[in-house]
Structure formats: C-alpha cells, structure tokens
Amino acid sequence: MIDLDKNRFDAALIPGTRSALASAVGLLRQAEKETFAALLDSAGDFLPGLTYQRDCPQCGALHQNAGLVMTAHGMHLLACGGCGFIYSCEVITPEQERLRYENSSSAQCHLLQKQTDTYAFLEREKARYVAGRMHQLIGQGKGLEIGSSNGVLLEAAQELGWQMMGVEINADAVALSQTKGFTVIQGEYPEALPADEMPFDAIVVLDVLEHIADPLPFLSIVSSQLADPGYLIVQVPNFNSLLLRIEGAKNSNVCHGHWSYFTPDTLSALLLKAGFEVCFLETYITELDRIQTYPEDTVAAVYQQLSGKPLQGLQALNTDMLHDDYLGYKLFGIFRKIKK
C-alpha cells in the first residue's frame, strides 16, 4: 500500500517537530547570515569581482528591461519583461561559488541538521511520497537522481521497484550511500556520469534547478539522457508560497545560490521551452505554523494578493486552502519529455 498523504512530512502539522529542530535550524540560519555577510560591503552590495550580471536565462531579454521584484543580500530579483521569468540579476562566479562551499560553515550546519532524527524522519517520509508518485504516474524503470545526497530517495524508489543510481558531489554523502549499497557516482553532473548508463526512464532533480545559473542548456542535456517516454521529477522552492511572500527578503529561500525563483507558471514555462509537458504539479509543505505567527492583516493582504480571495481570520487558513492555490512552500512536479 503506497501512502500518498503529503501531510506526513509537513513539519507544521506534526507536534514536537519544530522544537526538535530548533537548535539545528538556529545554527544554520546564523551560519547563513555570516556566509552572506562575508560577500557584501557596508552598503549591502556584493564586493567587487565576486559576481557577474546577466540577462533573462529563459528568453535572453535584457535585464535593463526587467521589473525589480525585490532586493536581498546584494541580489536584485527581477521579473523578465519578455517572458515573466524571475531571476537574480547577479550570479556568483563559479570560482567564488566553489570557495563559498568549501569555506562556509552553513554547509556544515546543513549536514548537522540532516543528522537529527526528526529531520531524517521528515526526509524519509518525503522521499517515500516522491517515490510513490513516481510509481503511481510512471510505473517502474531505470532512474537517475542528480544530487542524490545521502541516498534517501534512491532507497525509497528502489523499494517500489525502481532501478536507481545517483550522482553527487559531496564525498561524505557518496560514501554513506555506498555503504547502504546504492550506486552513486562522485562528481559533477553530467561530466561524471558514464555514457553507457543512459538512457533513463526518469531523472530526478530535487532542489537543483534553482541553483543552476543557465537552466536551459542543463535541461537539454537531461532531456538527451531520457528514454522515450522519459520523465523529469522536479522539486524547487515556490516563490509564490504564502510564507515566502510574507517574509520577502528575510525568507531563507531567498539566498545566494538560488539564482532562479519559480512559480507554478514560470516552472511550467521553462520546462515547456526545454521540451517537457506537465503530468503532475502541486505544492507541498505548508509552513502553516510559521505563517500564523504573523499579524492577521499582513497574512490576509498577501493571501488576497496571491489567491484573489479574502481570508476570514488566521485560524481559517488550512492545508487544503494553501495547496489548492499553489501557496505551499515547495513546488513538486512530474514532467514528460515531449516527442519530437
């Protein structure tokens, strides 16, 4: 029996979860703050030489013709005047990005957080859900996860009959996955992947697309490695999530390293341009408890703006309302490669 209840991994709905995660999350946020600050001058702009400016990564329209959505940690988030894609005009250069990962304490804190029992529980339940959707909508087959981390999705998908492999940069994560018996190649995608492993029936990218400065060439490579039919399984932070829109630049998903900011529409449009059609698209994880710590008029105003509906009090807000209007914290989708 496959459990497709997404509330099972929603921290806001599980009593005790927040307090169990509080100290790890606190350390992570503090470390992130320090990591951001190290790259900025006293006016809050990037120090010279760390970043380059770019035009719309989807349609190429000039950044001078885009609308400013918000500024955050030295980044100008823009909505493209041509296609509506939301992106950071500034991107950290690849060399600086590598240094940032090697030296940053936030990467260490993130690993620490993953090791807490509570986090591991939520992660495992989410992996089971994602694998359950793959089983329901695709069936079984050969799959690749790009950025397979500690192998939690490989495990869940294999339990449902998928033949999985992973590519992962982090050596500790690779070692951990290999001791569990999974096939994981250490290195960068696509260079590290042996050619004789292709094609795949499904390629999984969870929290990957937002990090890629030039997503269309990346998606073109992914598409070329898929069988026919072939599927792409995607999770990205939702820029239209109610919590993110309430918090704006203070929200932890607005950060260096997140260079694209997806809504349900812009994610679908980018993937269509890359040759994929939507099979399934939803939001999961509500952050309902965090939303309810904000003043009612603030929440109501943002809710109205995003959903077009009035809010009858903070307590009226519930899980279904958020997900029905795609206001959850993460966007999750399964996309099918369009036949040429």
Ligand SMILES: [Zn+2]
């Ligand atoms: Zn554009």
